[in-house]
Amino acid sequence: MEGAxxxxxxxxxxxxxxxxxxxxxxxxxxxxxxxxxQSAAYFAVLHTTPNRRSNLASILGRAGRxxxxxxxxxxxxxxxVMYVAAPDHHMYIEDxxxxxxxxxxxxxxxxxxxxxxxxxxQLFGERAIGVVLSGSLxxxxxxxxxIERRGGTTIVQDPAEAMFPYMPRAALQNIIINYVLPAAxxxxxxxxxxxxxxVKRTSEQEAAMDEFTNLTCPECRGPLRRLQLGRFxxxxxxxxxxxxxxxALMAYDETQERALxxxxxxxxxxxxxxxxxxxxxxxxxEQLRLRAERRRSQAGIIREIVxxxxxxxxxxxx
Amino acid sequence: xxxYRGTFFVLWIDSDPQSRALAEVVLKRFxxxxxxxxxxxxxxxxxxxxxxxxxxxxxxxLSWRPELSHFVxxxxxxxRLRSIPLVVFVGRPEADGFVNEIYxxxxxxxxxxxxxxxxxxxxxxxxxxxxxxxxxxxxx
Numbered sequence: 273m274e275g276a277x278x279x280x281x282x283x284x285x286x287x288x289x290x291x292x293x294x295x296x297x298x299x300x301x302x303x304x305x306x307x308x309x310q311s312a313a314y315f316a317v318l319h320t321t322p323n324r325r326s327n328l329a330s331i332l333g334r335a336g337r338x339x340x341x342x343x344x345x346x347x348x349x350x351x352x353v354m355y356v357a358a359p360d361h362h363m364y365i366e367d368x369x370x371x372x373x374x375x376x377x378x379x380x381x382x383x384x385x386x387x388x389x390x391x392x393x394q395l396f397g398e399r400a401i402g403v404v405l406s407g408s409l410x411x412x413x414x415x416x417x418x419i420e421r422r423g424g425t426t427i428v429q430d431p432a433e434a435m436f437p438y439m440p441r442a443a444l445q446n447i448i449i450n451y452v453l454p455a456a457x458x459x460x461x462x463x464x465x466x467x468x469x470x471v472k473r474t475s476e477q478e479a480a481m482d483e484f485t486n487l488t489c490p491e492c493r494g495p496l497r498r499l500q501l502g503r504f505x506x507x508x509x510x511x512x513x514x515x516x517x518x519x520a521l522m523a524y525d526e527t528q529e530r531a532l533x534x535x536x537x538x539x540x541x542x543x544x545x546x547x548x549x550x551x552x553x554x555x556x557x558e559q560l561r562l563r564a565e566r567r568r569s570q571a572g573i574i575r576e577i578v579x580x581x582x583x584x585x586x587x588x589x590x
Numbered sequence: 591x592x593x594y595r596g597t598f599f600v601l602w603i604d605s606d607p608q609s610r611a612l613a614e615v616v617l618k619r620f621x622x623x624x625x626x627x628x629x630x631x632x633x634x635x636x637x638x639x640x641x642x643x644x645x646x647x648x649x650x651x652l653s654w655r656p657e658l659s660h661f662v663x664x665x666x667x668x669x670r671l672r673s674i675p676l677v678v679f680v681g682r683p684e685a686d687g688f689v690n691e692i693y694x695x696x697x698x699x700x701x702x703x704x705x706x707x708x709x710x711x712x713x714x715x716x717x718x719x720x721x722x723x724x725x726x727x728x729x730x
Contacts, residue, residue, distance in 0.1 A: 330631065359638075436643070
């Protein structure tokens with residue numbers, strides 16, 4: 273993925289922006305203030321639901337002067353253009369091209385902010401500028417860490433202004449952020465950074481440390497490795513599903529609920545079968561009815577557990 | 591930072607900047623966070639993003655324009671979105687049955703606009719007070 277390409281020679285800078293809940297407004301504000309430069313390519317990931325057509329490219333296209341395109345796999349990366357991730361597809365950059373693929377979800381999201389940010393950090397190093405706007409949970413922190421590690425610039429929307437401050441706050445708590453700004457002030461900083469011809473060379477920091485855990489991936493059940501990204505941790509499985517601690521907890525909550533409902537189905541089916549057999553096997557009828565009753569009672573207990581399950585919503589730790 | 595579950599998440603759809611500014615003033619008096627959309631595709635994009643994060647709005651306010659009927663139909667056709675209360679502001683209804691037509695789209699309330707800016711603010715306050723305090727949409 274690393275190494276110069278003809279396109280990269282002309283494009284000095286990648287500006288990568290990530291947003292989630294509450295992020296469309298600040299993203300529009302940013303696009304409004306961006307002065308498109310031929311020496312920079314711009315990329316935006318806004319979390320969204322799959323199985324829908326997104327109008328994000330046309331919405332952002334109306335907001336400012338930068339040309340906005342929805343990413344298609346393999347399209348060439350051009351200066352003064354903003355690429356936005358398509359629903360249910362990760363967007364990243366590789367060898368002067370934009371990639372749009374259905375890779376493993378990260379932080380339960382596809383598209384994921386981290387996937388884009390890591391690729392920009394690897395390809396553009398100190399000329400990568402990462403911006404995290406409003407959103408819940410922690411997508412973006414791992415990606416910003418990679419940008420910081422390779423000497424790029426890290427920017428977050430001021431959490432006091434963000435509708436959902438958790439994404440910028442998580443980044444602030446875990447990595448060195450160069451600029452904390454209201455959305456309206458971010459474009460002028462980005463424009464100035466893009467215009468800079470010289471960048472301060474910083475030595476690359478250590479890569480992520482990793483170790484295997486005794487946990488399995490809530491999505492595919494593969495073993496999970498713990499990645500230490502500075503002060504921040506992520507979990508990654510063999511397939512590439514990747515989780516921040518908070519998103520892993522949420523994914524486990526979903527898995528637990530599915531498992532409990534499966535137990536209810538198994539117990540209730542067992543009870544139905546035992547009750548039916550009791551009608552046709554009079555010699556064991558009493559024992560079978562007792563078994564059916566016990567299974568129904570056990571299923572009832574599990575139903576109650578699921579119904580009273582108190583899953584904290586994703587804003588509760590904000 | 592405060593825990594948000596005492597906060598109303600509001601989606602306000604209005605193309606008029608002055609009306610949006612007034613809405614912002616009124617909503618500041620309630621524990622709320624608002625996202626504004628000028629047009630239907632922005633509103634749909636906001637809903638899709640919020641849905642992916644599991645943070646759908648507690649209520650949607652919409653300033654009526656005929657082209658928004660498609661948005662309302664799409665909103666009410668989607669299982670996870672249809673239960674969000676939808677309050678529609680209309681100008682003075684000129685044609686008979688105009689308000690009924692909007693109710694036929696499954697709006698939860700239709701509020702007719704008033705003229706003076708002071709009256710407008712008062713009407714907005716009353717509407718918000720009803721939905722946030724009396725109907726308590728947060729606990730739907």
